[in-house]
Amino acid sequence: MVSRIRNASRGESLTSPTSPEEPWPVRTVSRKIADWINRLGTIWVEGQITQISARPRAATAFLTLRDPSADVSLTLTCSSNLLREMDPPLTDGSRVVVHGKPSFYVGRGTLSLRVDEIRSVGIGELLARIERLRQLLKAEGLFDPARKRALPFLPNRIGLVTGRASAAEHDVLSNAQLRWPAVRFEVRNVAVQGSTAVPQILDALDELDRNPEVDVIVLARGGGSVEDLLAFSDETLCRAVSASGTPVVSAIGHEPDSPLLDHVADVRCSTPTGAGKRVVPDVAEETQRIHQFRDRARRALQGWVEHERRLLDSLRSRPALADPHGPLEHRAEQVGALRQRSQRAVLAELSAEQHRLATTRSRLTALGPAATLARGYAIVQRIGPHGSSVVRSVDEAAPGTRLRVRVTDGSVYAVVPHNQQDEESGGSQTAGESSAAP
Numbered sequence: 499m500v501s502r503i504r505n506a507s508r509g510e511s512l513t514s515p516t517s518p519e520e521p522w523p524v525r526t527v528s529r530k531i532a533d534w535i536n537r538l539g540t541i542w543v544e545g546q547i548t549q550i551s552a553r554p555r556a557a558t559a560f561l562t563l564r565d566p567s568a569d570v571s572l573t574l575t576c577s578s579n580l581l582r583e584m585d586p587p588l589t590d591g592s593r594v595v596v597h598g599k600p601s602f603y604v605g606r607g608t609l610s611l612r613v614d615e616i617r618s619v620g621i622g623e624l625l626a627r628i629e630r631l632r633q634l635l636k637a638e639g640l641f642d643p644a645r646k647r648a649l650p651f652l653p654n655r656i657g658l659v660t661g662r663a664s665a666a667e668h669d670v671l672s673n674a675q676l677r678w679p680a681v682r683f684e685v686r687n688v689a690v691q692g693s694t695a696v697p698q699i700l701d702a703l704d705e706l707d708r709n710p711e712v713d714v715i716v717l718a719r720g721g722g723s724v725e726d727l728l729a730f731s732d733e734t735l736c737r738a739v740s741a742s743g744t745p746v747v748s749a750i751g752h753e754p755d756s757p758l759l760d761h762v763a764d765v766r767c768s769t770p771t772g773a774g775k776r777v778v779p780d781v782a783e784e785t786q787r788i789h790q791f792r793d794r795a796r797r798a799l800q801g802w803v804e805h806e807r808r809l810l811d812s813l814r815s816r817p818a819l820a821d822p823h824g825p826l827e828h829r830a831e832q833v834g835a836l837r838q839r840s841q842r843a844v845l846a847e848l849s850a851e852q853h854r855l856a857t858t859r860s861r862l863t864a865l866g867p868a869a870t871l872a873r874g875y876a877i878v879q880r881i882g883p884h885g886s887s888v889v890r891s892v893d894e895a896a897p898g899t900r901l902r903v904r905v906t907d908g909s910v911y912a913v914v915p916h917n918q919q920d921e922e923s924g925g926s927q928t929a930g931e932s933s934a935a936p
Contacts, residue, residue, distance in 0.1 A: 673774030
């Protein structure tokens with residue numbers, strides 16, 4: 499193990515893996531990292547200057563370059579002359595592009611970027627970058643009006659992300675409270691410009707978005723230059739606002755100011771004052787509107803009641819409702835008259851039929867044999883083995899023929915005598931028998 503450490507101290511290549519029994523010393527690890535970083539070429543890096551440390555007589559100046567969209571920074575070293583030759587001079591918050599080579603300081607184990615050129619990012623270049631980002635976000639649909647959500651009528655709690663003790667905070671709070679005194683805010687004070695603005699705004703936005711009581715979030719800031727409002731055109735912030743589950747209101751700057759956040763937010767207000775008036779309704783206007791609705795409802799109800807009352811009066815004035823028993827009595831009289839007419843018609847028909855029946859019966863009586871028998875006539879029938887038949891001639895009644903003589907009150911049976919002549923002369927001897935039958 500000692501021999502391996504000595505080899506490492508002489509700069510020999512170590513190819514075998516390390517282990518708890520054979521670890522690398524710190525100097526070896528630092529040297530290997532330095533060798534690997536030294537093999538890297540020069541690079542261009544963009545960021546925001548946050549710290550400048552340049553002593554008057556020092557040959558080297560130290561700067562800190564920060565990523566405006568993340569909490570990441572890098573140490574820069576450059577000659578003091580390079581820093582003094584910058585026009586305009588660099589200040590905290592300046593956007594720059596630097597050219598340099600990464601280097602690793604073995605003694606302290608720190609990484610830095612040795613810079614040999616520093617370029618300030620001009621307004622024109624910033625605007626061009628913002629325009630390119632605008633086109634990219636628009637092509638992805640982040641500006642589409644269809645994806646924008648409507649604000650709640652009366653939010654339970656309003657999240658406000660703004661600068662500490664700023665005029666924008668005062669404008670939003672005061673105007674909202676004037677319109678709706680019971681409004682409640684969740685205020686998060688953050689940096690609204692500079693290198694730390696975007697990370698702080700992102701953290702505050704995420705915290706408020708996860709709060710279930712917050713129904714709308716307002717991002718507010720007063721007016722300023724393009725550099726001052728640069729944080730609100732950051733791509734990371736725009737995408738975070740687009741992905742937020744809570745509606746977001748953008749109230750950045752004044753009317754002419756239009757950062758990219760205005761196009762991504764669900765609602766854009768030209769000023770923080772407008773945002774305070776937009777997120778809550780006006781209690782005076784709503785009270786007046788309620789009074790108007792109540793008056794309209796009262797008039798509508800009164801009109802409906804009056805209409806129904808007139809309808810009831812019209813229905814009550816009709817004969818059927820004015821005298822409900824009259825029509826019934828009239829109908830009862832009509833029913834009685836019809837019943838009498840029907841009875842008279844039935845009785846007349848029965849009388850006519852009875853008369854016709856009596857007439858027919860009289861005719862049948864007059865034409866029937868019973869009437870003739872009542873006048874003293876009789877019907878003589880011959881009784882034979884095959885039934886009886888009417889005797890119409892004396893030739894049909896031979897001696898010994900049995901006869902039935904029908905008179906008005908019955909029948910008499912007789913036998914034709916053999917000596918019909920003696921019978922005709924009135925002799926007392928009879929050859930036949932007689933009997934009366936009903």
